[in-house]
Amino acid sequence: MQLQEGKDKFIQTWGTLGSHWGVNRTMAQVHALLLIAPEALSADEIMEDLQISRGNANMNIRALIDWGLVYKELKQGERKEFFIAEKDMWKVFRQIIIQRKKKELEPVLRVLEEISKVEGETNQAKEFKNIIGDIHLFASKANQALDNVTQSDSNWFVNTFINMLKK
Amino acid sequence: MQLQEGKDKFIQTWGTLGSHWGVNRTMAQVHALLLIAPEALSADEIMEDLQISRGNANMNIRALIDWGLVYKELKQGERKEFFIAEKDMWKVFRQIIIQRKKKELEPVLRVLEEISKVEGETNQAKEFKNIIGDIHLFASKANQALDNVTQSDSNWFVNTFINMLKK
DNA sequence: CAAAATTTTCAGTAAGAATTGAAAGTTACA
């Protein structure tokens, strides 16, 4: 396989993966492109490479920066902004977990707490509170486990993985 | 809060959560509805409750059955099919991981292996192979860790969670 | 076996999400 073909395939695959996980395809593709770029790219280069519009490129680059997956880089004597991806996969994973936990898991936890206070002592109500309680317990555990994972350093997590594999 | 309001809120929340995780909203809502239903529901009851068409209900119920999150239940003397959700949250989580691992993580692993074989010894090519190698290593570890999680029984996982919380 | 009940399929349509492109905004240099 030629280098260019490999790069294209990677960009496609990463894009598809993203789209199955609630990340828009272009955002994942820009990320992929920057991951395999040997050096920082400008918005124009990204537009050119992925054949997307300026607006689209800009929006998705900003989103990646917000997620902490891409950094801005200013080049000596250049007025343009250049962009570079975080290449430490552990950090990438960590950032994604932090973002999604905050945006998706935590709001669900709050709703579960709220609805676990429904009135009534009928069987219906009791059963409802039961299952909501179960879900809440599970979600809290997941939340705390994820906190742990993201708060500890890379080695801790790698060690956990290694331990898991040894079992 | 009244029971009905709590139920509605739960269905909405679960639907939103699903839609951020690549599960279509209706599928997640049907799942939520069945989770909090005190007994098995027929397709008609689901249609009625969520105000969706027969076709839509059917498709999503089938998908939930495929995912192993919902079971068919036949009632004595009734011709209709009734449906009931798996309520053990651990099993639900496990099923979802198994499905998504197979459909999303494993294909990515295969692509990464394939593209790690690009020809050429230029710096460009070497750097590309390096980063792909990193990603592949990370993805394999995640894959194996998930295997471990899903293959062990509930207690093992719960214990791991508890251990995490103690740290 | 016929007909009634129920489930499945799928072409057409609707709803929602992403993208474009041009105009407005910003920055930085002479």
Place this chain on the structure above:
DNA sequence: TGTAACTTTCAATTCTTACTGAAAATTTTG
């Protein structure tokens, strides 16, 4: 301070995905 280089915004549009509803298929029952 003016203007050229560059970035951001957002209304209109396109693309994608989900949903409907009616027809076809299947299953059950007398």
